[in-house]
Amino acid sequence: MAAGAGEAVVGCFRSMLAAVGLRGQPGAVEVQGSTGGMPGKVGDEGGPAVSHDLNIEGISKYFGPVQALAGVTFTVKAGEFVTLLGPSGCGKTTLLRIIAGFERSDEGHVRLGERLLDDLPANRRPVNTVFQSYALFPHLSVYANIAFGLRARHFAAAEVDKRVEFGLGMLQLDGLAERYPHQLSGGQKQRVALARALVNEPEVLLLDEPMSALDAKLRAEVQIEMRRLQRKLGKTFILVTHDQDEAMTVSDRILVMNQGRIEQIGTSSEVYEKPRNRFVAEFLGAANLIPAELVGPRTVQTALGMLELRADPRWERGTLAIHPERIEARRTPPKSNGVRVRVKDAVYRGDHVELLVEPGPLRVQAVPGINFEIGERLWLELPAERLEVLLD
Amino acid sequence: MWYGHWVSRRRLLGRATSLIASGILWLLLFLVLPGVVLVVVAFMSRDADGQIVWSATTENFRRLLGFGILGWSADNGWIFLRSLWVAGVTTLVAVGLAYPTAFFIAASSPRLRYVWLSLVVVPMCTNLVVRTYAWELLLSPQLPPSMFAAWLGLIEPGRALYPNPGAVYVGLASTALPFAVLPLYTNVERLDWAIVEAAEDLYASRTRVFFQAILPQTLPGLSVAVILTFVPACGMFVITDRLGGSNFWLVGNLIQQQFGPSRDIPYGSAVCIVLIVLTLLGLYLYRRRGKAIELV
Ligand SMILES: Nc1ncnc2c1ncn2[C@@H]1O[C@H](COP(=O)(O)OP(=O)(O)OP(=O)(O)O)[C@@H](O)[C@H]1O
Ligand SMILES: [Mg+2]
Numbered sequence: 183m184a185a186g187a188g189e190a191v192v193g194c195f196r197s198m199l200a201a202v203g204l205r206g207q208p209g210a211v212e213v214q215g216s217t218g219g220m221p222g223k224v225g226d227e228g229g230p231a232v233s234h235d236l237n238i239e240g241i242s243k244y245f246g247p248v249q250a251l252a253g254v255t256f257t258v259k260a261g262e263f264v265t266l267l268g269p270s271g272c273g274k275t276t277l278l279r280i281i282a283g284f285e286r287s288d289e290g291h292v293r294l295g296e297r298l299l300d301d302l303p304a305n306r307r308p309v310n311t312v313f314q315s316y317a318l319f320p321h322l323s324v325y326a327n328i329a330f331g332l333r334a335r336h337f338a339a340a341e342v343d344k345r346v347e348f349g350l351g352m353l354q355l356d357g358l359a360e361r362y363p364h365q366l367s368g369g370q371k372q373r374v375a376l377a378r379a380l381v382n383e384p385e386v387l388l389l390d391e392p393m394s395a396l397d398a399k400l401r402a403e404v405q406i407e408m409r410r411l412q413r414k415l416g417k418t419f420i421l422v423t424h425d426q427d428e429a430m431t432v433s434d435r436i437l438v439m440n441q442g443r444i445e446q447i448g449t450s451s452e453v454y455e456k457p458r459n460r461f462v463a464e465f466l467g468a469a470n471l472i473p474a475e476l477v478g479p480r481t482v483q484t485a486l487g488m489l490e491l492r493a494d495p496r497w498e499r500g501t502l503a504i505h506p507e508r509i510e511a512r513r514t515p516p517k518s519n520g521v522r523v524r525v526k527d528a529v530y531r532g533d534h535v536e537l538l539v540e541p542g543p544l545r546v547q548a549v550p551g552i553n554f555e556i557g558e559r560l561w562l563e564l565p566a567e568r569l570e571v572l573l574d
Numbered sequence: 575m576w577y578g579h580w581v582s583r584r585r586l587l588g589r590a591t592s593l594i595a596s597g598i599l600w601l602l603l604f605l606v607l608p609g610v611v612l613v614v615v616a617f618m619s620r621d622a623d624g625q626i627v628w629s630a631t632t633e634n635f636r637r638l639l640g641f642g643i644l645g646w647s648a649d650n651g652w653i654f655l656r657s658l659w660v661a662g663v664t665t666l667v668a669v670g671l672a673y674p675t676a677f678f679i680a681a682s683s684p685r686l687r688y689v690w691l692s693l694v695v696v697p698m699c700t701n702l703v704v705r706t707y708a709w710e711l712l713l714s715p716q717l718p719p720s721m722f723a724a725w726l727g728l729i730e731p732g733r734a735l736y737p738n739p740g741a742v743y744v745g746l747a748s749t750a751l752p753f754a755v756l757p758l759y760t761n762v763e764r765l766d767w768a769i770v771e772a773a774e775d776l777y778a779s780r781t782r783v784f785f786q787a788i789l790p791q792t793l794p795g796l797s798v799a800v801i802l803t804f805v806p807a808c809g810m811f812v813i814t815d816r817l818g819g820s821n822f823w824l825v826g827n828l829i830q831q832q833f834g835p836s837r838d839i840p841y842g843s844a845v846c847i848v849l850i851v852l853t854l855l856g857l858y859l860y861r862r863r864g865k866a867i868e869l870v
Contacts, residue, residue, distance in 0.1 A: 284771055304774040305783075311775045317768035321790040330786070331776035382776065 234295030241290035268439035310379035349377035516563035624837030634844035661807035672754035737819030753802035761795030
């Protein structure tokens with residue numbers, strides 16, 4: 183009831199403004215192919231009438247002496263779910279803010295289809311953001327929060343109502359319309375933030391670590407829900423995260439970033455199975471890195487012994503990567519690429535046993551059937567088709 | 575060892591009482607006592623020399639309501655209305671200037687911030703009368719402001735920019751400005767910019783961003799700023815006297831005249847009481863509306 187009065191005051195200001203004609207220009211937002219009627223559109227699986235690829239062309243950004251982005255280039259296809267994955271401080275948020283229009287790039291362009299977005303202010307871009315802190319308006323009800331973007335564009339009350347109701351239903355917020363943000367749980371806040379962005383039918387939805395405030399179980403549910411929602415709406419989603427599981431769960435493609443650069447772009451399985459370089463291999467799934475030296479055709483010398491490869495590497499000295507679960511631990515010698523090691527540590531993890539072996543040290547995930555003793559000597563098989571040759 | 579008895583209810587109460595005792599004494603001595611005296615004196619009258627005559631009467635309040643020897647006059651009503659109007663305009667001007675100032679200060683580097691804040695506060699260190707004379711000097715005929723106004727044809731050449739209502743507003747607003755800037759600045763400094771960006775992201779125009787994202791967040795500071803500028807502006811008399819001329823009368827001038835030239839202390843006390851009661855009433859209504867806003 184207290185909050186209601188607050189809104190009444192603001193509403194009062196709003197009508198005062200309207201009275202003196204101080205409102206923005208109707209239809210100032212340049213949304214292509216958005217002609218209202220979201221519910222109808224979403225219902226028949228077709229997605230929005232027109233959608234465009236998002237082109238990021240050589241974006242660089244400096245904060246004083248710090249280079250936050252160093253010539254980032256990529257394309258997100260219309261309707262694609264892309265994740266920006268990388269360690270803290272690698273420039274993910276900065277890139278998102280440049281796409282949203284909160285920050286200006288020092289070099290490069292952002293294009294939606296053919297249209298240059300660089301000079302469009304945030305409030306005129308057909309792009310919406312779900313903020314990490316959700317940034318819900320504390321003085322507005324859930325309904326008014328979701329209606330914010332529609333009212334700012336002066337949609338008719340009936341259309342606002344239709345879309346907000348649809349948004350509430352889509353994100354299972356029915357019955358919460360009259361609540362205020364401080365009366366919501368973390369998960370509910372997050373869904374309101376999503377609904378608030380989605381009812382505007384943006385061409386691109388940006389999400390900056392939207393799940394970091396949720397507990398692990400809820401996060402897993404929301405990830406799957408988010409994926410389903412994105413498929414259903416057919417919108418372009420760009421999600422920022424530094425959680426590789428999250429990235430793999432939700433995205434069509436993952437963009438691995440490090441120090442303002444893109445290290446690799448690819449589907450979840452591409453970046454996981456075929457990392458291009460040491461950074462990607464270590465960041466995704468914590469692969470074992472093995473320094474190696476080329477000694478013969480498709481044969482390298484390593485600290486573990488001689489190993490065979492699928493193909494000749496492009497270097498004389500370089501690195502191999504193999505995931506712990508791709509190594510087979512056994513008591514009998516394998517046919518090829520067998521390595522004799524000693525168990526240094528063994529940890530039971532339920533669905534697997536994690537072994538730390540020497541030399542290496544290598545991390546191995548073994549099936550829990552066989553009991554390995556610490557100090558025991560055993561054979562490992564590093565299959566040639568699982569040994570990835572890194573570029574550096 | 576158990577120390578719980580240190581924080582037992584009785585001990586806490588005792589300690590709290592001893593701590594606030596001096597404060598209570600202070601209030602008694604300098605607020606309650608004079609207040610009581612004021613109320614008592616307001617019901618007295620005076621003799622020809624201005625001495626208080628100790629016989630109870632409601633004459634002062636009748637006179638304040640406009641019933642004089644020459645019949646009823648609306649003069650006092652106009653003075654009160656004008657005071658409210660002038661205080662309102664002063665508040666609007668001061669708050670209107672304070673918003674951009676607060677944002678400017680909050681946006682500058684930490685070291686510069688304190689320079690700006692000091693510059694805002696420094697005028698408060700000088701005496702109000704001195705400051706008013708300074709304005710008189712500044713608005714005098716030979717100086718650029720007056721010459722510029724004359725060139726624009728706003729005043730006759732060779733005249734000063736005072737006395738007139740404009741000069742009063744300039745003087746009052748400049749006095750009120752620090753009291754508007756400081757509370758707003760403390761709010762602006764810890765503004766949640768994500769909410770401002772969210773409004774921009776959701777297609778809000780500049781005015782909508784201000785009224786929906788910035789104003790609600792700065793309401794607590796704004797309400798303090800309004801009180802700190804409006805209430806004192808109601809009782810100002812030096813500025814209106816010097817910069818407004820003899821026919822620009824506010825409640826402050828009315829009171830000052832009773833205690834000064836007219837030496838009618840009982841009547842002055844009555845005016846004071848009415849002003850205080852009206853102010854408290856206004857604050858009460860304001861709080862009742864404001865509480866709702868601050869809760870969210
Ligand atoms: N406003 C700013 N002023 C100065 N430096 C900044 C600013 N914003 C970001 N940076 C710097 O730019 C780099 C990239 O920051 P960014 O916020 O994009 O990282 P991030 O990938 O989002 O990290 P996180 O996962 O921790 O959110 C960092 O080195 C950061 O310190
Ligand atoms: Mg970030």
